Amino acid sequence: MPRWADVSAAQREALLAAAPTDHAAIDRAVFDVYGLSPTEIQAAQAAAESARVTRRT
Structure with missing residues (x-):
């Protein structure tokens, strides 16, 4: 995980x-x-989509 100090100003x-x-x-x-x-x-x-939980109806 990048440290905040290593993240550019634009980022x-x-x-x-x-x-x-x-x-x-x-x-x-x-x-x-x-x-x-x-x-x-x-x-x-793809991983995020497959892990998405939908509401039960």
Whole structure:
């Protein structure tokens, strides 16, 4: 996990600017901080989707 001191100013701004409900903006900022490749991003998104819990009706 990157230390805050090692995160660039631009990356910090993107993380702080992402609205709590804007999951796409949060994901983009986090993926950038971690330096994920497109393949790694797809794997992370697939894992998140498969772990998503839906409401019972």
